[in-house]
Amino acid sequence: MIQRIQTVYLFLSTVVLAALLFLPLAEMVDAMGQFYVLDLHGLKEVGEKSVTVMPLMPLTFLVGVSAAVSFITIFFFRNRILQLRLCIFNILLQIGFYPLFFYYYYQARNQIEGIADIKISVMLPVVSIILVFLATRNIRKDELLVRAYERLR
Numbered sequence: 001m002i003q004r005i006q007t008v009y010l011f012l013s014t015v016v017l018a019a020l021l022f023l024p025l026a027e028m029v030d031a032m033g034q035f036y037v038l039d040l041h042g043l044k045e046v047g048e049k050s051v052t053v054m055p056l057m058p059l060t061f062l063v064g065v066s067a068a069v070s071f072i073t074i075f076f077f078r079n080r081i082l083q084l085r086l087c088i089f090n091i092l093l094q095i096g097f098y099p100l101f102f103y104y105y106y107q108a109r110n111q112i113e114g115i116a117d118i119k120i121s122v123m124l125p126v127v128s129i130i131l132v133f134l135a136t137r138n139i140r141k142d143e144l145l146v147r148a149y150e151r152l153r
């Protein structure tokens with residue numbers, strides 16, 4: 001299981017998505033000078049007391065499920081077809097992150113009516129998509145190799 005390169009790709013994908021749970025996605029400043037941080041847990045007003053202005057539970061759930069699917073896919077190494085399907089499902093989940101994120105981003109920006117700055121951590125799902133794609137390619141290679149060996153018997 002660990003000897004296969006796709007296991008490393010899937011584990012790195014899990015780590016990247018787990019890191020996304022703790023990093024800010026955007027920072028905003030309203031006209032009064034109040035500072036806000038948009039992360040997966042919600043839009044938070046930063047100050048003496050951190051107050052969540054707008055929760056983002058669907059986005060948190062989507063990233064959590066995608067990280068869990070990446071991690072669980074590692075353990076289906078004996079069933080490569082199921083592993084391929086889970087990888088493709090995971091890629092679709094991660095692509096769905098962006099429309100949902102931009103919906104909440106524009107909703108938060110309209111609510112605050114200030115200056116907004118998107119952070120580089122928004123690109124982490126793209127890194128994860130690339131890692132899962134590489135894992136999919138290697139799983140497919142393994143499946144073709146096993147089929148070739150069975151055909152020779």
